[in-house]
Amino acid sequence: MSSDDPRQTIRDSTAPSTDTRDARMGEGVDDRFNSKLREAFGTSPFILTKFDEFMNWVRGNSMFMLQFGIACCSIEMIHTYAIKHDVDRYGAGVPRASPRQADVMIVPGTIVSKFGPRMKRVYDQMPEPKFVVGMGSCTISGGPFQEGYNVVKGAEEIIPIDIHVPGCPPRPEALIYGILKLQERIKNGESSPVVVKPYELEEFGDLPEDELVQKLASEIDEDDLVMRYNWADSP
Amino acid sequence: MSTGAEADVEADADLVHDELEGVIGDRALARDDHVNAPGFVVNPDDVQDVLVDLRDEAGYDHCSCVTAQQYDDRFETIYHLKKYADPTDEVSIVVPTSLSEPVSQSAEPVYRTADWHEREAYDLVGIEYEGHPDLRRILLPETWQGHPLSADYDQEKPQIVTLSEHANPLEPDHRDPESDTMFLNVGPHHPATHGVLHVKTVLDGETIADLEPDIGYLHRCEEQMCQQGTYRHQIMPYPDRWDYVSSGLLNEWAYARAIEDLADIEVPEYAQVIRTLGAELCRIASHMLALGTFALDVYGEFTATFMYTFRDREIVQDLLEDLTGQRMMFNYFRVGGVAWDLPEPREEFFEQARDFLDELPAKVAEYNDLITTNEIFQTRCIDTGVLEPDVAKDYGCTGPVARGSGVDYDLRRDDPYGYYESLEWDVVTRDGCDNYARVLCRMEEVEESAKIVEQCLDLLEDWPEDDREIQANVPRTLKPDADAETYRAVEAAKGELGIYIRSDGTDKPARFKIRSPCFSNLSALAEMSEGEYIPDLIASLGSLDIVLGEVDR
Numbered sequence: 001m002s003s004d005d006p007r008q009t010i011r012d013s014t015a016p017s018t019d020t021r022d023a024r025m026g027e028g029v030d031d032r033f034n035s036k037l038r039e040a041f042g043t044s045p046f047i048l049t050k051f052d053e054f055m056n057w058v059r060g061n062s063m064f065m066l067q068f069g070i071a072c073c074s075i076e077m078i079h080t081y082a083i084k085h086d087v088d089r090y091g092a093g094v095p096r097a098s099p100r101q102a103d104v105m106i107v108p109g110t111i112v113s114k115f116g117p118r119m120k121r122v123y124d125q126m127p128e129p130k131f132v133v134g135m136g137s138c139t140i141s142g143g144p145f146q147e148g149y150n151v152v153k154g155a156e157e158i159i160p161i162d163i164h165v166p167g168c169p170p171r172p173e174a175l176i177y178g179i180l181k182l183q184e185r186i187k188n189g190e191s192s193p194v195v196v197k198p199y200e201l202e203e204f205g206d207l208p209e210d211e212l213v214q215k216l217a218s219e220i221d222e223d224d225l226v227m228r229y230n231w232a233d234s235p
Numbered sequence: 236m237s238t239g240a241e242a243d244v245e246a247d248a249d250l251v252h253d254e255l256e257g258v259i260g261d262r263a264l265a266r267d268d269h270v271n272a273p274g275f276v277v278n279p280d281d282v283q284d285v286l287v288d289l290r291d292e293a294g295y296d297h298c299s300c301v302t303a304q305q306y307d308d309r310f311e312t313i314y315h316l317k318k319y320a321d322p323t324d325e326v327s328i329v330v331p332t333s334l335s336e337p338v339s340q341s342a343e344p345v346y347r348t349a350d351w352h353e354r355e356a357y358d359l360v361g362i363e364y365e366g367h368p369d370l371r372r373i374l375l376p377e378t379w380q381g382h383p384l385s386a387d388y389d390q391e392k393p394q395i396v397t398l399s400e401h402a403n404p405l406e407p408d409h410r411d412p413e414s415d416t417m418f419l420n421v422g423p424h425h426p427a428t429h430g431v432l433h434v435k436t437v438l439d440g441e442t443i444a445d446l447e448p449d450i451g452y453l454h455r456c457e458e459q460m461c462q463q464g465t466y467r468h469q470i471m472p473y474p475d476r477w478d479y480v481s482s483g484l485l486n487e488w489a490y491a492r493a494i495e496d497l498a499d500i501e502v503p504e505y506a507q508v509i510r511t512l513g514a515e516l517c518r519i520a521s522h523m524l525a526l527g528t529f530a531l532d533v534y535g536e537f538t539a540t541f542m543y544t545f546r547d548r549e550i551v552q553d554l555l556e557d558l559t560g561q562r563m564m565f566n567y568f569r570v571g572g573v574a575w576d577l578p579e580p581r582e583e584f585f586e587q588a589r590d591f592l593d594e595l596p597a598k599v600a601e602y603n604d605l606i607t608t609n610e611i612f613q614t615r616c617i618d619t620g621v622l623e624p625d626v627a628k629d630y631g632c633t634g635p636v637a638r639g640s641g642v643d644y645d646l647r648r649d650d651p652y653g654y655y656e657s658l659e660w661d662v663v664t665r666d667g668c669d670n671y672a673r674v675l676c677r678m679e680e681v682e683e684s685a686k687i688v689e690q691c692l693d694l695l696e697d698w699p700e701d702d703r704e705i706q707a708n709v710p711r712t713l714k715p716d717a718d719a720e721t722y723r724a725v726e727a728a729k730g731e732l733g734i735y736i737r738s739d740g741t742d743k744p745a746r747f748k749i750r751s752p753c754f755s756n757l758s759a760l761a762e763m764s765e766g767e768y769i770p771d772l773i774a775s776l777g778s779l780d781i782v783l784g785e786v787d788r
């Protein structure tokens with residue numbers, strides 16, 4: 001068959017195949033296409049949208065949370081996952097134990113100097129795109145422990161945060177509201193700009209030589225990852 | 236207290252003092268009595284000698300707490316000793332050391348529990364202990380500069396924290412070339428560690444050859460916070476955040492008891508009944524969480540058991556919210572009483588509470604069907620994580636952990652406070668010494684707590700309306716006498732929660748030390764898990780029921 005010879009479906013009537021399909025479908029309107037997708041995108045079984053928008057919509061409706069308990073707030077976070085509050089209703093109820101399987105991280109509690117580098121590492125291990133919900137006053141400002149010599153004044157010193165949920169601890173309802181707000185933002189394709197944070201993991205050898213670095217030089221290897229902790233300098 | 240009883244107590248106390256003076260002899264340099272106990276000042280070189288004699292001759296087998304602090308002219312370490320048989324029989328051994336050379340003999344060879352306590356004292360205050368097997372920082376990062384609770388610490392100075400041990404956990408050098416062992420990190424971000432605990436394990440095959448819990452990932456300076464707050468109002472919100480598994484009222488009671496003892500405040504009986512009611516509700520909620528997460532740990536039960544325990548916790552939290560206004564961080568106790576009376580209409584509150592209590596036996600039966608008769612559960616728990624009673628005492632274990640090992644020790648009965656003395660209930664002990672015994676112990680304690688709650692409800696319902704005094708008359712600014720010191724403990728959900736307060740005559744404490752039950756209980760983990768399989772470590776960790784907020788403070 002040469003290319004100047006039109007195919008049969010174009011040359012002939014399409015009626016036979018249409019009839020066959022109609023006969024198979026039977027009388028009335030077919031409900032095979034009446035899915036949630038169709039409701040969301042209109043009456044046509046076909047979606048005409050930008051791929052990005054579609055992906056954002058999918059992402060927002062299927063968030064895999066990181067199972068990440070730090071302090072008091074984690075108890076309320078567990079309550080949010082558990083019976084009664086059941087955040088699974090909003091498509092966000094399967095906590096993943098590994099950061100590599102998660103795309104939303106709820107930071108539920110006080111970050112102290114020793115935990116800061118670990119949290120940064122966990123965040124770095126999550127695949128892009130990733131989102132963070134800061135739960136409780138401690139992740140906003142250090143909360144009731146702000147004055148503590150060992151407390152990082154807010155998780156945002158270390159990682160970018162999309163949604164802050166205030167409270168000490170926030171009620172499960174408040175966390176659900178925060179999660180819904182995050183879904184809304186993801187669906188709209190928004191996320192917090194990633195900026196350089198005051199607390200960064202860097203190699204010890206890259207730190208500017210000051211008194212403290214010289215003092216610790218015998219204890220820490222050049223290529224060890226370290227984080228500078230400075231209580232006085234953070235706002 | 237009536238005067239007759241007081242005279243008796245004093246006579247008893249004198250007898251005890253004479254006996255103690257006999258044991259310690261001329262090693263006692265001076266007396267330094269605390270409000271709760273006689274205190275003896277001893278030389279830093281005599282510590283082990285004196286403690287051995289006190290343990291073996293006088294029977295002080297419980298080193299409850301080690302407090303370190305700095306005065307203007309000296310450092311001081313205080314060993315708070317008690318007897319497991321009678322916790323009201325206390326003695327404090329005070330060990331002063333000079334500012335220029337703060338070195339004191341370690342008590343670790345006498346009481347194993349002193350190991351972690353002295354490491355903490357070294358970390359936060361800066362006293363060095365001679366003969367300590369492993370004197371390193373415990374709460375703060377290894378590279379930290381200075382000792383934050385010492386007088387010359389400058390909080391404004393920058394610090395550097397490393398991440399070296401997590402650089403690459405799968406690197407082949409984690410395998411020891413000399414032997415067949417392998418190094419494995421568990422945590423600090425791990426679903427089975429109940430928070431941010433880091434356990435360094437050395438494995439021989441699947442067996443644990445060596446284990447070291449690394450804590451401090453939630454050290455949020457609770458002691459500093461309390462030292463910066465005024466006695467009257469500013470300290471009370473913090474205890475809620477020590478053991479945050481809804482045991483807030485139990486923790487608040489620890490502080491309330493210590494300060495009421497120090498400032499000599501008598502709490503009205505009605506308030507004591509409300510306190511007892513709230514505290515036992517908290518205990519139920521806390522044990523429910525321990526049960527649910529333990530089921531999650533040992534056979535991955537995210538569905539039935541876990542959800543059921545959280546269903547019950549929600550009910551208790553609703554009751555507590557009605558009572559206090561908050562789901563978790565209650566801030567309900569006040570120095571000398573409670574913040575407000577039961578919620579109006581009272582009948583509704585009583586009805587809801589009684590509904591919960593009526594349904595509880597059926598629920599407990601269901602838990603037993605689901606968990607304790609489950610073969611997988613029994614295989615995982617029976618004879619794993621064995622903690623012998625002597626070892627438990629040596630490590631200062633208290634609460635359900637000690638009672639699961641047959642140590643009959645419950646401060647609610649042995650050192651009565653609140654309204655417990657006038658109520659009918661039993662202390663639950665189990666002789667199994669294993670994970671199974673500890674879990675059963677908690678489940679039975681839930682039933683005992685329910686009994687207490689029921690009796691409190693009866694009392695409150697019949698309480699005459701014109702006698703509902705919820706707070707004693709406490710001055711707006713509390714200033715206990717200068718240099719008054721006390722150590723007071725209550726039975727929190729996890730065990731003996733003690734508070735040491737030293738007053739310097741101002742409205743803020745000069746030293747506020749928290750003796751947390753989880754801290755001591757966790758130090759026994761290595762003893763329980765070495766030689767067992769690594770899944771048994773997870774079960775043991777779950778049955779210890781630690782809360783990192785309380786371990787690290």
